[in-house]
Amino acid sequence: MEIAPLLLSLRLAVVTTFLLFWISLPLAHWIAFADSRFRSVVQALVALPLVLPPTVLGFYLLVAFSPSQGLGRVLSNMEFPLVFSFSGLVVASLIYSLPFMVQPLVSGFRQLPSSLREASLLMGKSSFTTLIRVLLPSMKGAVLTALVLTFASVIGEFGVVLMIGGNIAGETRVASIALYDRVEALDYAAAHSYALVLLLFSFLALLFLFSYDRKLKNIRS
Amino acid sequence: MDFALRKSLHFASGEGKLDITTQIPDGITTILWGPSGSGKTSVLRMLAGLLAPDQGKVMINGSIWLDTSQNISYPLNKRNIGFVFQDYALFPSMTVEENLKFAAPDKDPNLLQDLLEITELTALLGARTTSLSGGQQQRVAVARALIQRPQLLLLDEPFAALDQGMHDRLVPYIKQYCRTQGCHLIIVTHDMADACLLGEHVIHLQEGRVIKKGPPREVFAAGQNLHNSASGKVIHITHDNQPTATILLDSSLLEISVPQQLLGKLQVGDLVALDSFSIRPPTPT
Known part of the structure; x- marks a missing residue:
């Protein structure tokens, strides 16, 4: 078993989780509080990766980022190709993992009493200050859930990653792709190792999450 | 302060219309009194800008905060309102001191000292608000609203969790504070005793309608058929x-x-x- 695919998976998960948190925060805030007729449309679009086969998403991204197409050509000309590159994996992961970050944050916002937000605004604070100083610190459980689920989902991604990134060693061969690659090569010993690491990681991530949730409930009670 | 507010609301008996128009002279404490579900809290929320009326106008100290006919709605974070919510709305991630500091970063140390003394919160400054009793939380909420030096103070059932001693000290302090600071004070209560004792102007609301308004002695005048044996x-x-x-x-x-x-x-x-x-x-x- 090589260590490089595991490190690449970790790097992808860290970058995606960090970027996605800041992208999802205003989006989740808007979904939770905005009174807009477009909210259902946005919610459906955000949740789409949950029900869509990853290969469908991967296919459309592959087409969109192809150097022979409009957007892909522009990016290619700017020497920022997204197909078969780590940057492409990050963009694909941001889209694929969007619901894992947004949904827990929306739930967190909605579970807070509306009076917290209202009290802060009435104290003359801006929506941004209210979000950062009042709301986020009051929903640590939801934030942690969003971060852990997103991180774990990126580590476990396969279909989208394979479609958009292929299997380039050191560039796009993440752990899940390496596992597939080893099975294809009938190298079951290495495949077992990758599978075990991914299994243990996923279990530990969820164990950490539920233990923290239990701790938070104990503190509250 | 003048306001006129109209809004369709759900009452216990079904859909109804809240309709309230009043003028409040400066320095007068106004009580919104009525049973639960009569629309008292909705009136406070509309005054604060947290709830949009169907039609309405709010004027305070010569400024128009709301006029639906002219599409004017002054942003609520610019209105300088102190609001004590029924659930206190204390920030759970902050200590008592941090809650007060957040409300007024450049707080007046003398006012803070006064408030801490009257609300007996000095020993609790470092405590998380989630670890406080209901009465303590209510005192923090009142202190936090006052330290803002608001031009309008809206209190929604603010004394429900206080013991009698604290109630008797805090109420005159708040009224004196509002008189000296030139702050308009509106208190919502369903408690008749509070309604009579706290304010100079009582508005009796029932299902969104103003049943009676005026000084407590008029609003709560005893019936003619009172028996001495009662x-x-x-x-x-x-x-x-x-x-x-x-x-x-x-x-x-x-x-x-x-x-x-x-x-x-x-x-x-x-x-x-x-x-x-x-x-x-x-x-x-």
Whole structure:
């Protein structure tokens, strides 16, 4: 078993989780509080990766980022190709993992009493200050859930990653792709190792999450 | 301060219209009184800008905060309102001190000292608000609203969790504070005793309609068919030259001179028969 695919998976998960948190925060805030007729449309679009086969998403991204197409050509000309590159994996992961970050944050916002937000605004604070100083610190459980689920989902991604990134060693061969690659090569010993690491990681991530949730409930009670 | 607010709301009996128009002179404490679900909190929320009326106009100190006919709605974070919510809305991730500091970063140290003394919060400054009792949380909420030096103070059932001693110290302080700071004070309560004793102007709301408004002695005037054999609960006693007790009886308040034989014995909460008491309409405190 090589260590490089595991490190690449970790790097992808860290970058995606960090970027996605800041992208999802205003989006989740808007979904939770905005009174807009477009909210259902946005919610459906955000949740789409949950029900869509990853290969469908991967296919459309592959087409969109192809150097022979409009957007892909522009990016290619700017020497920022997204197909078969780590940057492409990050963009694909941001889209694929969007619901894992947004949904827990929306739930967190909605579970807070509306009076917290209202009290802060009435104290003359801006929506941004209210979000950062009042709301986020009051929903640590939801934030942690969003971060852990997103991180774990990126580590476990396969279909989208394979479609958009292929299997380039050191560039796009993440752990899940390496596992597939080893099975294809009938190298079951290495495949077992990758599978075990991914299994243990996923279990530990969820164990950490539920233990923290239990701790938070104990503190509250 | 003038306001006129109209909004369709759901009441216990079904869909109805909240309709309230009033003028409040400066320095007057106004009480919105009525049963649960009568629209009191909705009025406060509309004044604060947290709830949009169907039609309405709010003017305070010469500025228009809201005028639906002209599409004017002053941003709520610019209105300088102190609001004590029914659930207190204390920030759970902050300590008592951080809650106060967040409300007024450049707080006046003298005012802070006064507030901490009157609300007896000095020893609790470092405590998380989630670890406080209901009464302590309510005191923090009141102190946090006052330290903002608001031009409008809206209190939604602000004294429900306070013990009698704290209630008796805090209420005069808030009223004095509002008089000296030129802050308009509106208190929502469903408690008739509070409604009579706290304000100079009472608005009795029922299902969104103003049933009666005016000084407490008018709003709570006793019925003509009152029998002297009736009994009521003592809710307030004054100990001046002529000791008097305020008695709550059905939906009326009466003020009686405490007879010689009951002096020093009568207490708040006692049930008394009205026989042989001299009865007069209540005067606001």
